[in-house]
Amino acid sequence: HKVCVLPGDGIGPEIMEVATKALSIAGAKEGEEFEYKYCLIGGAAIDATGKPLPDETLATAKESDAVLLAAIGGYKWDSLPSAQRPERGLLAIRAGLNAFANLRPAIVPRQLADSSPLKRELVEGVDILIVRELVGGIYFGQPRGFGTNEKGERIGFNTDVYSEPEVERIARVAFEAARKRGKRLCSVEKSNVLEVSQLWKEVVIRVGKDYPDVELSHMYIDNAAMQLLRNPKYFDVIVTGNIFGDILSDEASMLAGSLGLLPSASISGSGPGIYEPVHGSAPDIAGKDAANPLAMVLSAAMMCRYDLSIPKVADRLEAAVNAVLDAGLRTGDIYKDGTAGTRLVKCSEMGAELMKHL
Amino acid sequence: HKVCVLPGDGIGPEIMEVATKALSIAGAKEGEEFEYKYCLIGGAAIDATGKPLPDETLATAKESDAVLLAAIGGYKWDSLPSAQRPERGLLAIRAGLNAFANLRPAIVPRQLADSSPLKRELVEGVDILIVRELVGGIYFGQPRGFGTNEKGERIGFNTDVYSEPEVERIARVAFEAARKRGKRLCSVEKSNVLEVSQLWKEVVIRVGKDYPDVELSHMYIDNAAMQLLRNPKYFDVIVTGNIFGDILSDEASMLAGSLGLLPSASISGSGPGIYEPVHGSAPDIAGKDAANPLAMVLSAAMMCRYDLSIPKVADRLEAAVNAVLDAGLRTGDIYKDGTAGTRLVKCSEMGAELMKHL
Numbered sequence: 001h002k003v004c005v006l007p008g009d010g011i012g013p014e015i016m017e018v019a020t021k022a023l024s025i026a027g028a029k030e031g032e033e034f035e036y037k038y039c040l041i042g043g044a045a046i047d048a049t050g051k052p053l054p055d056e057t058l059a060t061a062k063e064s065d066a067v068l069l070a071a072i073g074g075y076k077w078d079s080l081p082s083a084q085r086p087e088r089g090l091l092a093i094r095a096g097l098n099a100f101a102n103l104r105p106a107i108v109p110r111q112l113a114d115s116s117p118l119k120r121e122l123v124e125g126v127d128i129l130i131v132r133e134l135v136g137g138i139y140f141g142q143p144r145g146f147g148t149n150e151k152g153e154r155i156g157f158n159t160d161v162y163s164e165p166e167v168e169r170i171a172r173v174a175f176e177a178a179r180k181r182g183k184r185l186c187s188v189e190k191s192n193v194l195e196v197s198q199l200w201k202e203v204v205i206r207v208g209k210d211y212p213d214v215e216l217s218h219m220y221i222d223n224a225a226m227q228l229l230r231n232p233k234y235f236d237v238i239v240t241g242n243i244f245g246d247i248l249s250d251e252a253s254m255l256a257g258s259l260g261l262l263p264s265a266s267i268s269g270s271g272p273g274i275y276e277p278v279h280g281s282a283p284d285i286a287g288k289d290a291a292n293p294l295a296m297v298l299s300a301a302m303m304c305r306y307d308l309s310i311p312k313v314a315d316r317l318e319a320a321v322n323a324v325l326d327a328g329l330r331t332g333d334i335y336k337d338g339t340a341g342t343r344l345v346k347c348s349e350m351g352a353e354l355m356k357h358l
Numbered sequence: 359h360k361v362c363v364l365p366g367d368g369i370g371p372e373i374m375e376v377a378t379k380a381l382s383i384a385g386a387k388e389g390e391e392f393e394y395k396y397c398l399i400g401g402a403a404i405d406a407t408g409k410p411l412p413d414e415t416l417a418t419a420k421e422s423d424a425v426l427l428a429a430i431g432g433y434k435w436d437s438l439p440s441a442q443r444p445e446r447g448l449l450a451i452r453a454g455l456n457a458f459a460n461l462r463p464a465i466v467p468r469q470l471a472d473s474s475p476l477k478r479e480l481v482e483g484v485d486i487l488i489v490r491e492l493v494g495g496i497y498f499g500q501p502r503g504f505g506t507n508e509k510g511e512r513i514g515f516n517t518d519v520y521s522e523p524e525v526e527r528i529a530r531v532a533f534e535a536a537r538k539r540g541k542r543l544c545s546v547e548k549s550n551v552l553e554v555s556q557l558w559k560e561v562v563i564r565v566g567k568d569y570p571d572v573e574l575s576h577m578y579i580d581n582a583a584m585q586l587l588r589n590p591k592y593f594d595v596i597v598t599g600n601i602f603g604d605i606l607s608d609e610a611s612m613l614a615g616s617l618g619l620l621p622s623a624s625i626s627g628s629g630p631g632i633y634e635p636v637h638g639s640a641p642d643i644a645g646k647d648a649a650n651p652l653a654m655v656l657s658a659a660m661m662c663r664y665d666l667s668i669p670k671v672a673d674r675l676e677a678a679v680n681a682v683l684d685a686g687l688r689t690g691d692i693y694k695d696g697t698a699g700t701r702l703v704k705c706s707e708m709g710a711e712l713m714k715h716l
């Protein structure tokens with residue numbers, strides 16, 4: 001399996017090293033081999049080439065079976081003009097691969113139910129899948145930019161726009177996912193105010209006719225942001241647009257108390273998908289061997305399941321992550337002083353233990 | 359003091375009755391008198407006049423010193439085309455009065471710290487003021503509507519736009535508020551992706567030069583949605599645009615566990631402001647004498663403080679609300695079975711007790 005590997009910035013290279021090693025070992029047990037092509041993205045790419053997504057990276061990604069991405073960005077590039085910043089590399093590879101469906105599970109691992117800011121009884125057993133549209137909406141809508149209004153005042157503006165086919169394809173991904181899970185789909189928008197949301201809702205309802213076995217509900221984004229806290233177990237699959245999905249999935253990730261265990265997949269349905277942890281590049285702990293590699297490993301597992309269709313390798317990776325957590329190993333981000341049976345470990349030790357279990 | 363009273367729909371009339379009574383009693387103690395002009399808005403206005411904001415209502419509001427609004431909307435009007443729905447009345451009166459600054463305190467009352475979905479130690483003492491821009495951004499931006507793209511596909515679209523003066527005036531309101539509180543202001547936007555947010559950030563930084571005593575920070579909306587759960591006490595005042603403010607303030611309101619005690623003010627700086635509870639019209643319990651009137655009463659208190667400049671009346675109202683909570687009275691929304699020293703009461707009983715304390 002040809003994998004385009006993008007370690008990126010900050011803690012990226014450290015956690016990617018653990019993930020690729022784990023992947024190779026788990027693969028070998030199942031007779032699967034991986035060929036890794038390392039490429040530049042984000043700040044590292046800006047430093048080397050001046051561009052956050054070099055053409056070569058996109059070309060290699062397109063020729064691969066899947067893309068494994070660690071994290072991008074850092075203080076160093078924060079003052080660059082926004083068009084040249086690391087984030088642009090991320091947006092560009094999503095668009096370049098047409099990775100329109102971002103799947104973000106918000107699961108509260110039983111080993112960590114106590115580290116959630118929410119009360120244990122509310123979050124225990126939470127298992128939400130957020131399906132976020134990733135290459136449309138206000139992130140990419142035209143026209144956008146700066147200008148002057150009729151009063152001669154300077155303005156900044158963006159366009160939030162969706163077409164019927166864009167909504168339809170993401171709705172189908174969400175309905176299919178719901179069908180394989182709890183059979184409940186909640187579509188989140190702001191149709192009481194926005195036309196783009198009215199179109200969204202209308203198309204989701206229409207697509208829903210093809211999935212009579214899936215229970216469809218609708219919620220305004222403000223209410224969803226509330227219900228996610230009030231009663232997170234209400235949700236099974238959530239489908240929403242790019243910006244609402246950005247906000248909601250980050251909020252949902254806090255149900256787990258930490259981003260350290262949350263993977264994500266961004267799939268196109270045809271070409272290679274992008275698999276990355278939900279957390280960022282954590283420049284403050286980069287190079288200190290303090291990062292948590294588990295979300296990166298779980299992202300590799302998602303890649304095996306979705307793009308590479310080798311679910312047994314995914315099973316092995318997930319079982320190993322469970323095993324190190326059961327054994328009480330905790331990196332700094334998920335360590336809570338005084339919790340019986342747990343031990344603070346470095347990134348490399350977490351990796352080494354993981355390999356043992358594999 | 360001339361007050362335009364808009365009971366609206368659902369539980370609106372019940373809670374408004376308590377609030378106006380409380381206001382008159384508290385006012386009398388301080389030698390202040392109120393003249394109430396009742397007008398129609400929302401569903402009630404649609405039923406009577408066909409329009410969610412009759413011209414007469416707006417005219418009366420403009421001639422008043424302040425507007426007291428309960429809640430609008432209900433299942434009955436949910437299937438109307440969106441341009442004729444109760445929400446439009448709300449948006450129209452905000453715009454009509456140029457009530458650009460929506461102030462939403464997210465306070466966790468000590469009597470209710472246990473009803474938050476978050477752990478007590480995280481929320482106890484939380485006191486956040488969200489300053490949301492209310493008459494601009496994607497809610498009102500032009501162009502908007504439906505159309506076809508260059509591929510001939512149907513699209514829905516909205517424009518998120520801010521001008522420099524619009525950002526400047528809301529930033530000033532927020533800096534002024536921060537100056538009177540904890541002297542920390544966090545501006546929330548998505549400037550790593552959106553031009554409208556880049557302009558927002560730039561203007562906020564510029565205005566901040568006039569407030570060297572206020573510590574200014576910047577946060578992306580997705581991160582803010584997370585930090586609000588991880589460490590809510592980090593925040594003092596938050597300033598943000600219309601749609602992000604809509605989402606964030608509803609999320610923040612859940613820190614308190616319930617919307618039942620949260621008031622809001624929407625002020626224009628010149629004309630009358632709009633004072634309304636954060637909660638909705640709760641059509642499911644309308645007419646059952648089960649509503650919680652306290653957020654409405656606290657909204658009347660905010661009105662006394664901000665628009666009418668009679669802070670002593672506000673103090674009396676707030677003290678009375680504290681007293682009934684201390685006495686253990688709880689309406690259904692804030693009642694938790696088994697909490698020692700509390701008692702489930704109806705809306706009318708809560709009102710009657712409140713009057714006693716006044």
Ligand SMILES: CC(C)[C@H](C(=O)O)[C@@H](O)C(=O)O
Pocket residue numbers: 087090091246550551580
């Ligand atoms: C870094 C940023 C551009 C990105 C986004 O907003 O999509 C990130 O927040 C995410 O959710 O992956």
Ligand SMILES: CC(C)[C@H](C(=O)O)[C@@H](O)C(=O)O
Pocket residue numbers: 192193222445448449604
């Ligand atoms: C009812 C709706 C139009 C309104 C809004 O989105 O502003 C409400 O959610 C609010 O926050 O007051």
